[in-house]
Amino acid sequence: MMKNDGGVRLFWLLLLFLLYTRGKSYSVPGKPTLTRCRSPEKETFTCWWEPGSDGGLPTTYKLFYRKEGSEKEYQCTDYHTGGKNSCFFNKNDTSIWVNYNITVVATNALGQALSDPLNIDVYYIVEPNPPENLKVTIQNDKGWPFLRASWDPPTKADTRSGWITLIYELRIKLEEEDEWEIHHVGQQKVFNIFGLQSEGTYVIQIRCKPDHGFWSEWSEDVQVVVPNYFPNKRSTWVLVMVFSGMVFLILSWLLHINSRNLKHCILPPVPGPKIKGFDQKLHKSGKSVDAFKSLDVPDFPHHTFSKSEDLLVEYIEVYVPEEQELMLEKSNNLHNGCLKSENSVSDCDSGRGSCDSHTLLLDKSGQQTDTQESQTDEQRHGEALQGENLAYTHQDMVSPDMSAGRVKTWPSVFSPLPQNRSTEDQTSSLEIAKQHCLSDSLLPSDFLTPYHSPPGHCTREHLGSNYWEFDFGNKRPHLTQPQTEVCHQIQAHSEININTGVKAEPAAQKFPTPRSNEYVEVQRINEEDSVVLRPVASNYDKLFEMQQGEDYSRVKGVDSDSVLLLLQKEAMEEEMNMCSCEQLTDTTDAHYTTFATSPEKPTACTHPTPQPLEERVVNGYVDTATMFTMPPY
Amino acid sequence: MMLAACSVWLLLVCLVLYSRLKVAASAPTCTNGQAGCHVLSLANLFDRVIQHSARMHGISNDLHSEFELYFLPSKNQIGRVSRNCHTSTILTPNGKENAQRMAREELTEVILKLLVAWGDPLWHFHQSLAHNHEFSNFSSNKSLEMSDMVHELRKGVQKVIEKMKMLGIMGNSLGGLGSSESLLAPVSAEWRLMKDYDLLYCFRRDSSKIQNYLKILKCRIVPEHGC
Numbered sequence: 018m019m020k021n022d023g024g025v026r027l028f029w030l031l032l033l034f035l036l037y038t039r040g041k042s043y044s045v046p047g048k049p050t051l052t053r054c055r056s057p058e059k060e061t062f063t064c065w066w067e068p069g070s071d072g073g074l075p076t077t078y079k080l081f082y083r084k085e086g087s088e089k090e091y092q093c094t095d096y097h098t099g100g101k102n103s104c105f106f107n108k109n110d111t112s113i114w115v116n117y118n119i120t121v122v123a124t125n126a127l128g129q130a131l132s133d134p135l136n137i138d139v140y141y142i143v144e145p146n147p148p149e150n151l152k153v154t155i156q157n158d159k160g161w162p163f164l165r166a167s168w169d170p171p172t173k174a175d176t177r178s179g180w181i182t183l184i185y186e187l188r189i190k191l192e193e194e195d196e197w198e199i200h201h202v203g204q205q206k207v208f209n210i211f212g213l214q215s216e217g218t219y220v221i222q223i224r225c226k227p228d229h230g231f232w233s234e235w236s237e238d239v240q241v242v243v244p245n246y247f248p249n250k251r252s253t254w255v256l257v258m259v260f261s262g263m264v265f266l267i268l269s270w271l272l273h274i275n276s277r278n279l280k281h282c283i284l285p286p287v288p289g290p291k292i293k294g295f296d297q298k299l300h301k302s303g304k305s306v307d308a309f310k311s312l313d314v315p316d317f318p319h320h321t322f323s324k325s326e327d328l329l330v331e332y333i334e335v336y337v338p339e340e341q342e343l344m345l346e347k348s349n350n351l352h353n354g355c356l357k358s359e360n361s362v363s364d365c366d367s368g369r370g371s372c373d374s375h376t377l378l379l380d381k382s383g384q385q386t387d388t389q390e391s392q393t394d395e396q397r398h399g400e401a402l403q404g405e406n407l408a409y410t411h412q413d414m415v416s417p418d419m420s421a422g423r424v425k426t427w428p429s430v431f432s433p434l435p436q437n438r439s440t441e442d443q444t445s446s447l448e449i450a451k452q453h454c455l456s457d458s459l460l461p462s463d464f465l466t467p468y469h470s471p472p473g474h475c476t477r478e479h480l481g482s483n484y485w486e487f488d489f490g491n492k493r494p495h496l497t498q499p500q501t502e503v504c505h506q507i508q509a510h511s512e513i514n515i516n517t518g519v520k521a522e523p524a525a526q527k528f529p530t531p532r533s534n535e536y537v538e539v540q541r542i543n544e545e546d547s548v549v550l551r552p553v554a555s556n557y558d559k560l561f562e563m564q565q566g567e568d569y570s571r572v573k574g575v576d577s578d579s580v581l582l583l584l585q586k587e588a589m590e591e592e593m594n595m596c597s598c599e600q601l602t603d604t605t606d607a608h609y610t611t612f613a614t615s616p617e618k619p620t621a622c623t624h625p626t627p628q629p630l631e632e633r634v635v636n637g638y639v640d641t642a643t644m645f646t647m648p649p650y
Numbered sequence: 651m652m653l654a655a656c657s658v659w660l661l662l663v664c665l666v667l668y669s670r671l672k673v674a675a676s677a678p679t680c681t682n683g684q685a686g687c688h689v690l691s692l693a694n695l696f697d698r699v700i701q702h703s704a705r706m707h708g709i710s711n712d713l714h715s716e717f718e719l720y721f722l723p724s725k726n727q728i729g730r731v732s733r734n735c736h737t738s739t740i741l742t743p744n745g746k747e748n749a750q751r752m753a754r755e756e757l758t759e760v761i762l763k764l765l766v767a768w769g770d771p772l773w774h775f776h777q778s779l780a781h782n783h784e785f786s787n788f789s790s791n792k793s794l795e796m797s798d799m800v801h802e803l804r805k806g807v808q809k810v811i812e813k814m815k816m817l818g819i820m821g822n823s824l825g826g827l828g829s830s831e832s833l834l835a836p837v838s839a840e841w842r843l844m845k846d847y848d849l850l851y852c853f854r855r856d857s858s859k860i861q862n863y864l865k866i867l868k869c870r871i872v873p874e875h876g877c
Contacts, residue, residue: 060746086738112744114855140858179869179877180746180862204876228704229711229858 044072045128049102049121051135055144058173059113059181059227062106062139063099066121066132074125080104085116113139143230145183146171148206148223153241156209162243164189164210168223171233183225186232192218192240213243692813693875696868699806703864706799707857713792714850734844735852737767742859749866755820758811761863764856765804772797774842775849796853803860819871 047069056062068078080093093104117139121132150169155162166187174181185202189210202208202223213219219242222235272279690698740763743749749757776793779785814820844852869877 108745108747113746114742114744114859138855140855175746177869177873177877178746178750179865179867180749182865228861229707 043074043127044070046070046072046074046076046123046125046130048130049078049123049132051119051121051132054119054135054137054142055231056111056139056142057144057146057171058175059139059143060108060175061111062137062142063103064106064119064135064137065099065103068102068123069130071123072125072127074127076123076125078102079122079124080119081122082117082119084112085118111139115139141229143181143227145174145181145225145227145230145233147233147236148183148185148225149236151221151223151236151239153219153221153239155241155243160246161211162213162246164213164219164221164241164243165207166210166221166223166239167207168236169206170225174225174227181227183227185223185225187221187223188235189219189221192220197222216243216245218242691872692810692817692819693868693872695806695810695813696864696872697875699803699810700861700864700868702799702803702806703857703861706796706803707854707861709792709796709799710850710854710857713789713796714854716789717847717850734848735855736771736844737764737852737856740764740767743863749863750870754867754870757863757867758807758814758820761807761860761867762804762811764860765800765807768800768853768856769797769804771844771849772800772853775846778846807864814871 049069050067052065052067054062054064064080066078066080068076078096080096082091082093083089084091091110093106094110095105095107096103098105115138117135117137119135119137123130123132148168148170149172151166152168153164153166156165157163168185170176170183174183176183182204184204185206185208186199187202187208187210188197188199190197191214200208200210210219210221218240221239221241222237224233224235226232740760742760742764743752743757752760772793776790776797779790779793811820815822868875
């Protein structure tokens with residue numbers, strides 16, 4: 018009965034227990050894990066583990082270990098010193114240079130779980146305590162303060178007997194900074210720190226490590242305030258000043274040495290037109306005649322094309338487009354321009370070319386054959402200006418320059434075109450074109466008249482689209498050889514206009530003078546100071562006819578040997594092709610014209626076919642002439 | 651002129667060399683505290699020997715780590731390895747107290763025994779590494795260095811012992827230290843059975859023992875310098 022009661026009681030207890038634990042699952046404990054073992058002084062050590070799941074039941078953990086060389090299994094005796102889930106091995110249980118095989122066993126009501134064994138050698142798991150008694154003092158070294166840090170090894174570590182050898186590491190930073198400066202100290206227990214900031218507060222820490230082991234934790238902070246020492250600041254400033262002064266001196270010296278080069282680099286000198294023999298002052302004084310007289314060269318044709326660089330005359334071809342002609346007819350621009358040109362005596366020597374000077378007609382473009390191709394861009398550039406210029410030219414043409422004896426001339430100095438034609442010059446030349454009012458005094462009978470494309474003329478862009486006639490100064494009346502004469506139109510940027518969509522019409526010349534057939538328009542001056550001439554037709558129709566004719570050839574220019582460069586037929590044809598209007602078909606032969614007086618130079622004929630732009634001449638020119646370049650003197 | 655310059659230069663070189671040789675030759679071999687001879691202090695000798703042993707241990711550690719990467723021995727093997735060290739017959743103190751309890755002569759003897767025991771095995775280890783093309787030249791060179799160091803260290807320790815004897819620090823109870831054969835006797839040729847990895851493992855431990863014992867000795871005998 019009693020037993021029955023006990024059994025019933027037990028049954029009820031069990032039932033209650035089961036009811037209590039209803040809903041929970043119980044299992045074998047999870048596998049624990051040995052995390053680490055550490056020895057602070059190489060005499061004892063502690064191992065910690067991480068328990069696994071306890072399976073819902075109270076679990077006990079036991080640590081077992083085996084030592085190397087013996088199969089005997091030992092059990093940990095101290096589970097508390099090291100904290101929770103730890104085992105402390107005291108001195109008696111610790112052997113150095115002996116391999117330990119440690120296992121942790123988790124046990125609960127339902128079973129056990131063994132951890133993975135851990136093999137350690139205490140010699141290699143030493144992690145000492147941080148060094149103690151860190152002291153930092155401020156010392157003085159000839160007025161320069163420095164810090165001296167001193168410390169003691171951790172108490173437990175026995176370094177005195179040589180059992181453990183520790184090396185130290187110190188770190189320092191300013192209080193407000195974030196980054197530490199680490200210094201490796203070695204085995205010594207004293208360390209000096211230099212290079213301090215005046216009135217700075219420093220924080221210092223120290224740590225240690227055995228030969229083969231782990232670094233200890235950093236010790237407690239030690240703060241120290243560096244006193245103010247003035248010489249530091251002053252010397253710094255002195256150094257800075259001296260250094261900057263030296264740098265400044267060196268820079269200025271370099272600048273001085275290279276001043277010329279720099280000046281050339283930054284402010285390049287602006288080339289200005291200069292006319293040989295031209296007296297600015299005289300010109301400014303208003304005595305134009307005298308001024309121009311000075312320009313007179315005794316044997317004009319020969320010297321005109323001298324290669325003297327003094328004759329930096331730039332001239333522009335003016336080319337009046339059809340529309341603008343009409344426009345201009347209504348306005349009195351020409352007169353204004355004439356007035357302007359007459360009145361303006363200023364010499365544009367400052368880079369504006371001879372824009373303001375009616376004594377300077379610069380034709381820069383056409384002269385160099387090689388620049389012809391490059392003129393297209395400039396053509397576009399000058400497009401806007403052309404119209405204006407052309408207007409003037411047109412005006413010139415329309416205006417009764419045919420008035421008896423009155424020949425429009427541009428008092429200009431004919432000079433070889435400079436090699437490089439800049440846009441600026443073109444502008445200036447165009448401006449000159451505006452101002453090419455004829456001065457009455459400079460009207461030789463045979464003069465160059467600006468030709469312009471007659472209305473309705475094809476928009477073909479000739480060389481002469483932007484050229485204007487001018488007189489080689491009235492001092493040279495002897496420029497009257499037919500076909501070579503008078504119409505020395507320096508077609509500056511006629512080439513420019515060639516390929517651009519300038520509406521400037523090919524300069525169809527109108528020759529107000531009856532002697533139109535005899536005039537030669539100077540198309541341009543090539544680089545060899547040869548004037549490219551072309552005959553000037555009297556009127557458009559005539560021109561057109563004449564283009565078909567064989568008598569005329571376009572004068573391409575006059576070269577330095579006073580040789581007229583005439584256009585070749587093929588070149589003309591190429592030009593023609595560009596325009597639908599005109600067809601130069603009759604020019605077949607190359608015509609060579611030697612104009613004036615340097616016969617010693619044979620003329621070399623160059624076929625201009627590859628360069629259609631060169632031959633751009635007003636429609637009025639007959640035939641094509643070959644461009645021939647004279648060899649230099 | 652060239653000849654003259656060359657001859658002058660050669661003459662200068664010869665003079666320099668001769669002077670150097672003279673200096674070297676004139677340096678007397680210090681024996682038993684000869685006057686005018688710069689004698690290394692015992693502390694200095696100890697420092698040198700300890701540095702040497704530290705370097706040796708470092709190399710053995712490096713080689714052991716390298717081998718661990720290659721071979722990754724199983725955990726079971728580790729327990730077994732320790733039993734295979736051929737120097738396990740040499741009784742070495744395994745704790746601070748044990749080491750401090752030992753007399754300096756005993757300790758010195760243990761050191762010497764260890765050094766002697768490792769001379770041959772390391773040499774053969776180097777030979778096997780050199781012939782085995784699996785291992786890099788780096789490992790082979792290290793093994794050679796290790797082998798040489800053991801011999802050098804042994805000589806150094808013997809010098810220290812001589813010095814100590816001379817200074818009267820150590821008695822003559824160290825028997826048979828001069829003859830290495832007596833020390834080798836207890837050490838059998840078990841090392842031939844050791845595999846390379848085991849050998850390195852054993853040597854790493856023994857070199858650390860040597861280093862530690864030397865330090866203990868130094869701090870016991872000449873404690874004023876860095877102890």
